[in-house]
Amino acid sequence: MSLLRVLAISGSERSGSWNRHLLALAVKALQARGAQVEPLDLRALELPVYDGDFQLAHGVPDSAQRLRDAMQAADALLLVTPEYNGFPPPLVVNCFDWLSRVGAEGDKAAGWRSR
16 A cells, blocks of 8 residues: 655744644644655745736746646645635735646646647
């Protein structure tokens, strides 16, 4: 039986964030059950705020492709996130906005939609 590969993401990377604490507890529980867990810090991707003009001028940032690759390599995604005013936080929304712009390449699927 192969290990379950889980990509673990906190929607809030603020120091002292309850979401980071909850994610750490979930990661420990998954690892105790034999899962291989890879944490991903969304801030470390350093994605600019999504802007169509930026995309036209510079293309899709490499870090958006790294996010797609990390998600594709995982069997499961654990996203622990707060909500602000009824929505996911801007950090999460921005990452998924960029992810939706990543095109397919070779055996790697598009982020979300084909172009």
